[in-house]
Amino acid sequence: MSELHEPILDWYDAHARDLPWRRPDASAWSVLVSELMLQQTPVARVLPVHDAWLERWPTPADLAGEATGEAVRMWGRLGYPRRALRLHAAAVAIVERHDGEVPESYDDLIALPGVGDYTAAAVASFAFGRRHVVLDTNVRRVLARVASGAELPPASVTRAERDLATTLLPDDEATAATWAVAVMELGALVCTARDPRCGACPVADRCAWQAAGRPAYDGPPRRGQAWAGTDRQCRGRIMAVLREADGTVRPAAIEAVWPGAEQRERCLAGLVEDGLVAVVDGGYALPG
Numbered sequence: 001m002s003e004l005h006e007p008i009l010d011w012y013d014a015h016a017r018d019l020p021w022r023r024p025d026a027s028a029w030s031v032l033v034s035e036l037m038l039q040q041t042p043v044a045r046v047l048p049v050h051d052a053w054l055e056r057w058p059t060p061a062d063l064a065g066e067a068t069g070e071a072v073r074m075w076g077r078l079g080y081p082r083r084a085l086r087l088h089a090a091a092v093a094i095v096e097r098h099d100g101e102v103p104e105s106y107d108d109l110i111a112l113p114g115v116g117d118y119t120a121a122a123v124a125s126f127a128f129g130r131r132h133v134v135l136d137t138n139v140r141r142v143l144a145r146v147a148s149g150a151e152l153p154p155a156s157v158t159r160a161e162r163d164l165a166t167t168l169l170p171d172d173e174a175t176a177a178t179w180a181v182a183v184m185e186l187g188a189l190v191c192t193a194r195d196p197r198c199g200a201c202p203v204a205d206r207c208a209w210q211a212a213g214r215p216a217y218d219g220p221p222r223r224g225q226a227w228a229g230t231d232r233q234c235r236g237r238i239m240a241v242l243r244e245a246d247g248t249v250r251p252a253a254i255e256a257v258w259p260g261a262e263q264r265e266r267c268l269a270g271l272v273e274d275g276l277v278a279v280v281d282g283g284y285a286l287p288g
Helices: 005-015 028-037 043-056 060-064 068-075 082-098 106-110 117-128 137-148 159-168 173-189 231-244 251-257 261-273
Strands: 278-280 283-285
Touching (some): 043 068, 117 173, 137 159, 137 173, 251 283
């Protein structure tokens, strides 16, 4: 067993957050929903939406029986609403291919619409206790610092990162599954991107980055995502109008929330192409 395993697993046992998708009685569906919601979205924003989602649609079959527009409406302001369409499509596939039960194997999970490598590995690990390498941003950052001595990992996952994560994965399935979530939690709570709390880290004494004097990241510039005035903001304003409407929204209502005609029309066209908006009788609505 790696010298990192015991201290990180013990730290997780003492400090893990009580999150609904981690509880012993959490369903695999709850885990899958949480994983799609948590992509590029903080836990605090996901919690109320996850709870409302599971209350309304406690099983994949419950969601699969609803119109896609209802999934988009319930998504609320989480952002990147195409994830709602992916969850709906995954629910339909689960009903059609797996008798309404979230599949246990990585291969079956990754074959679901909208499920990629990370999500398939995460659900297999967190819901079913399988042994998989689970590489999200937090895990990659912890491993980059502790094992490689770099402040931040590369912009995208490399073969070297995956090989390193594989060598550190405990052999026992249950331990490996806990390890995956423990390293993720350490990155979320202690080994953060901007203000790492090295004094609270259970492996600070064996961290390569700490031993090297915490050298600053010297790779390609990392740009934060702008918001004000972007197409993302425009799309968000349009979607907010549609979510709050009961029925078809006339063009004037959308014009009122975004005056720039060229950008507004471009964003509307993109939303229609993405399947998030339907054109209905000269107006717009959530998809049926």
